[in-house]
Amino acid sequence: MAVITVNDTLSADRALRLIDRGSTLVWDGDFQNAKQLLAALGRRLPAADAGSFHVRRRRQARRAQVLNSLLIATHDHTIHLRRAPDVRQACLEAYGPPDGERLVPLRELLGVIGAHQLRIEGVQVPALGARIHPHYGVFAPTRSEYVDLVGDRPLPRPAVAFDIGTGTGVLAAVLARRGVPKVVATDNSVQAVECARDNLRRLGLQGRVQVVETDLFPPGRADLVVCNPPWIPARPITLLDHAVYDEDGRMLRGFLGQVHDHLNPGGEVWLVLSDLAEHLGLRSRAELLDGFRSAGLRVTGRADAVPRHRRARDNEVTSLWQLCPSGGSPFVEGA
Ligand SMILES: C[S@@+](CC[C@H](N)C(=O)[O-])C[C@H]1O[C@@H](n2cnc3c(N)ncnc32)[C@H](O)[C@@H]1O
Known part of the structure; x- marks a missing residue:
């Protein structure tokens, strides 16, 4: 499996082709642009909320496999990318004490941030x-x-x-x-x-x-x-x-x-x-x-x-x- 460093110049179509060939993408650009790429990838996949149970499950699994292939590097729960949010507390709550380098699927990281908000608000x-x-x-x-x-x-x-x-x-x-x-x-x-x-x-x-x-x-x-x-x-x-x-x-x-x-x-x-x-x-x-x-x-x-x-x-x-x-x-x- 190839691990490729990618940035803001990558189009969603090309990203999808790379992932479908078995590559994992590590983002090295603007954090907000990574979120946009993730959303664009999502739009290229069949929605998982329609069809029979088994069709939806297959689509969920495909979405998870593709969308979890875009990774963000964190160091001690800090993201060193342009326009990245402070995720230290959110990561502490999800993963425990800082432990150096970690590659996290962006999709999971967004879930960690959302969970932190829900935990605060209740x-x-x-x-x-x-x-x-x-x-x-x-x-x-x-x-x-x-x-x-x-x-x-x-x-x-x-x-x-x-x-x-x-x-x-x-x-x-x-x-x-x-x-x-x-x-x-x-x-x-x-x-x-x-x-x-x-x-x-x-x-x-x-x-x-x-x-x-x-x-x-x-x-x-x-x-x-x-x-x-x-x-x-x-x-x-x-x-x-x-x-x-x-x-x-x-x-x-x-x-x-x-x-x-x-x-x-x-x-x-x-x-x-x-x-x-x-x-x-x-x-x-x-x-x-x-x-x-x-x-x-x-x-x-x-x-x-x-x-x-x-x-x-x-x-x-x-x-x-x-x-x-x-x-x-x-x-x-x-x-
Ligand atoms: C649907 S959630 C319900 C949580 C909570 N009781 C509520 O009503 O909001 C099911 C819970 O069962 C727990 N669970 C699953 N398998 C279990 C097991 N073998 N022993 C104890 N808990 C289990 C899960 O971790 C989860 O928290």
């Missing part, structure tokens, strides 16, 4: 009446309808609740704010664990919510187990995809397979899941219900919400499935 979460500050690479609760499902559902009186796959910690915070005395939140992503701890500290809930880095469950049992797993059973492509794509439905299967062993008698499960996978033909409703049955769980209630975000499918529905062990009786609903 996302207003109506169910909390507060802002949540997502870190780089952590799923942001910009789709507030699923948080409302957890905020509005009549709450049993759990002494202990688990939030499995906590991300920014938003659902754990909602449970704590609703009066659950002890919440244990888990995630297998280091970034998510740090982010959740940060948000819970900002909200003054660090005494009520413990955040644990682990695969799925913490030790012990809970009266209420909440989980909003990645909802598309397909292979992740980018870092952020890991919060949305669940290859072979691994997390959902692992969750359903083990949750029974982490429930106290009379305990219940709140599983938040979009039906997008059903619309895409990746999982049928019958398979989902079968998964519940095989896990020894029965459905005791369901609340639906229609996603309001702009990329939602017209007929997509996000549901909170209320489940309890097939043999057990559900909580008496409280306040």
Whole structure:
């Protein structure tokens, strides 16, 4: 693979030809012109938001391969190019302490800058009446309808609740704010664990919510187990995809397979899941219900919400499935 140093004289057509021949381009010109070249390359590729799921995925992969081939050199998180922004704080948050030379795809760098802005501004979460500050690479609760499902559902009186796959910690915070005395939140992503701890500290809930880095469950049992797993059973492509794509439905299967062993008698499960996978033909409703049955769980209630975000499918529905062990009786609903 050839690594070629390029500058403002390079046209987008030529850049695309070089990339298609297997070259990686290291930019040595004006930073703002590099952004324009990236945008021009993007316009030359088929859009990834139309067509069947598999067509869109193929296009996303092609876009990622081409657009990630334009690199920017950073030295200790500083870009030494004309009209380059100061990215030191943004890179510190995404990559950790400065570590000398680094070649970063410009597309990724723009994502790092955007994530830094979002972390500063935060996302207003109506169910909390507060802002949540997502870190780089952590799923942001910009789709507030699923948080409302957890905020509005009549709450049993759990002494202990688990939030499995906590991300920014938003659902754990909602449970704590609703009066659950002890919440244990888990995630297998280091970034998510740090982010959740940060948000819970900002909200003054660090005494009520413990955040644990682990695969799925913490030790012990809970009266209420909440989980909003990645909802598309397909292979992740980018870092952020890991919060949305669940290859072979691994997390959902692992969750359903083990949750029974982490429930106290009379305990219940709140599983938040979009039906997008059903619309895409990746999982049928019958398979989902079968998964519940095989896990020894029965459905005791369901609340639906229609996603309001702009990329939602017209007929997509996000549901909170209320489940309890097939043999057990559900909580008496409280306040
Ligand atoms: C759709 S996001 C939900 C985040 C958060 N609960 C929310 O509702 O905004 C799914 C989360 O599950 C986490 N996750 C994926 N696989 C996991 C596993 N095996 N164990 C723990 N967490 C996992 C991801 O890192 C991600 O933070």
